[in-house]
Amino acid sequence: MSFTLLTQSAVGGLLLGGIYGLLALGLSLSWGLLRLVNLSHFALAFLGAYLIYHLGTNYGVPAWLSALIILPAFFLVGLALHALFVHFKVSEFASMLVTFGLTILIESLIQWIWSADFLKYETSYAQESLRIGPLYVPILELLTLVAAAVLAAAAWFGLNRTTLGKALRAAAHDGPIAAAFGINAKRLSYVLAGLCAASAGVAGLFIALTSTLAPSQIESWIGVVFAVVIIGGLANPVGALAAGMLIGVSEALTMAVVNPAWAPLVAFSILIILLLWRPKWL
Template sequence: MNTYVQAGVSGVMIGGLYAVMALGLSLTWGLLRIINLAHFALILLGAYVTYELTTSTGADPLLAALVLVPSMFVLGVAIQWVIERFQVDEFNSLLLSFGLFIIAIRLISNIWSADFRQIEADENPYASRALFVADIAFPVPQLMALGAALVFAVASFVVLRRTYFGRALRALAYDREMAAAFGVNPRRIGMLAAGLASAMAGVAGVLIGVNQAIFPQLAFEWVGLIFAVVILGGIGNLLGAVGAGILIGLVAGLVGVAWTPQGAPLVVFLLLILALLFRPNGLFGRLGAS
């Protein structure tokens, strides 16, 4: 029985990591109508920068966020400026961001090679740390990811509900022309939102670097899974993305123990298909948290 409980707990915490990775994508897709595949490359780049800064300086890996958050924000703003400048629509944003994604993965491969990279245990103070409740382990790196997902989702909910920026962003999502007619600056609001989404990608990259080994092809493994989190949670629903990430992590963890780890993706995507047949807008509703 303890095996299943531990698998469930581990799955929930890994689901928190999925949620952190999904939040920025859900924000840009649901509120800006931009399907940003480059988001995955930014996460991977953040993980490599975390690895590089930690191994070269010996600093705490979490301190990489001090570099990544502002730099990723600027990069996200630059990408959104291009999208706004050339009036790229939702479908073409998928093609544009896919091109950026492939270019970024190739650059990462050229700089760091295709070898596996991981912060050594003596440089990563969180790698082997865990909290125990009875016989159940709660690894600290995964707890940090779950905590970050919850903090980001709640903070985003408050911002979207209580601030001018949030109300303007929601207005743009529902009717861009009407929002502009009432004084909302679509370009400025869009670039700020894209910057925040990319900053979230930077934080996700730090957490990936702390949690696991990285290699360039890892980003391809994230695409289907994180899209599943965004869609199941409801596109644009940031609290829903956290709930969906936890649910998918839980299911994958339990299936991995009860059946086989290779069967977990099959079960996850079968459940996604069934859920969307009955809940086309996701389990928690599209833009429900906005």
């Protein structure tokens, strides 16, 4: 086991953390601030990835242009979905069941349209990478991490430095008192739900560009990203990204050093250790 190989694995893991962080962001905010555990976030991301694949492969639409269409559309999907949650007064636990059902529905839809086969969105730039000394850094994965970092920073700024973000946090903390001071939590929650859904679109874009698509992939992400959300702390965007990178690196190193089959064990082992240990910074 050479040092270069280890470092290369770590870099790969760090970059993988980008996509974990992207997916975790929307889930973490929705769970922490709206008290809705939105499992369909993953299905939505994959739906976005498939749409980008479809538009690109069949009509030659560049991925960035597809994303420009999909993001506002997903924002609206987020609003519509939230309207249902609000109308039926869906509780935290019930939201998990409802969105699990929705996930199955979207997964079936994807399978019906695009089949259960593995698909890969081929682009001329897919294999581009930077070379830093002995290390290769694939450009698209690097962009994923950059996008995750930009979104996490934007979300942090929005929640901690703007009045609307503080109002959202206040409403999540004590809804009735926030309302007594004029905070219209319902309207803010719609905006947040829309933004979370749009962030699933961003994750979809990078899933399309960097991963192989199959409907069954949706579920394989749920477990790891759940662990990432909990380790990162609910409604903590920067924590979600940091946890994503931690899990990504740990998985990659496990694959390189021990055995690739052990990688799925890592996320939950770390989660359990951290939950037992409960360090102060968590």
